[in-house]
Amino acid sequence: MKIRGSNFLSKIKCYYLDKKLNIFKNSKIIEIASGNGNLSKFLNNKCNSKIIEIDINNIFKNSTIESILNINFRFYGRVILYGNIPYNITSKVMKTIKNYKNIFEFYVMIQIDFLSKINIYFKKIIKIKCFRNIDFIPKPRVNSVFVKII
Template identity: 35%
Template sequence: MKKTLAKKNLGQNFLISDLVIDQIIKYLSIEDNQNIIEIGPGRGAISFHIFNKTKNYFGIEKDQDMLKYLYPKIDEKNIILDDILKINFSSLFEEKFKLVGNIPYNISSKILEKIVDNREKFISVYLMIQKEVADRIVAQEGRKAYGRLSIFIQIFFEVEILFEIPPECFSPKPKVVSSFIKLVPRKEISYDIKDYESFSNFVKKIFNSRRKKIANNINVPKKFSNPLLQERAEDLSINKIVMLYNLINNYG
């Protein structure tokens, strides 16, 4: 079979390392007939291993040219030709499922946003992503990588970087190192946030100019005063950011 070239516009980098594939399958720890959804199965590097362990599998593939690799070993009904950003997960599984994928770098933020929005549907999430994005996800206050992404993923998920993947493990080779990460939805959210959309806007504003003090990034009610306003957002823990948001929101 003549191999189809990777498409830049789809951010395709195909995993070719058997060692990395074995590591991923080990970490997935798939139980018999467990529900699995894979983002972008591509040429089936990990898809075939997953399908051998469970038939409760769906691969969401946007590129029709990949079907010739997948159909010989995976039933057609298990491959959904569609954009992951348009998929309604509930139409595939009513019960919780594991999500895994080598996600395109150019839409990683949008996919992570979808994952946050659908957090109650997952047993766990395993992603191959750009190392820089993984570092932002796990970053703590005081680190350069700490920001909006760190806050919103960590509020809803326990996060762990499992291992790094060098460019040589992909074809074509990306220009950056990748990371394989695990997200597990928190059973209880320990932060008092009643309006997440409003909180999201607040976080966006306080990180708008990272080197400025929070007081210079947002408008606060007259006469409202708090020492945290004189801090930079990147130096505040999630707890302190939530506390400041609630103090401002409830003032007066």
């Protein structure tokens, strides 16, 4: 089921990402746009940490997507942030996230064409894995890339 433009990464691809992420036990983790929780399930088994899931369709019922941008991430202390953010707000989220010094690492799925545009916001961006549109359910019209931002 598609909810408000959501495209979910398949479980098999989540398993692949889990192996690539450099997240250690007892890390403080926040997932933005957790969707159906496929990646959270793999990460929870790996890092034995509580994952705070923030998703417009689950937590912010009857709210707007803009609510994600109004979260005060300083409240959570030093955190690792990751997510598959809706592509229509990626630019706004990136501009917001760059202002938080307590975000230790940021792992995010973005539209592959957007990769060259975010270099202006961050010092270091590491491409972890490219995904084709067929790796998502339902298929988006674009290809994606999962990156680590430091």
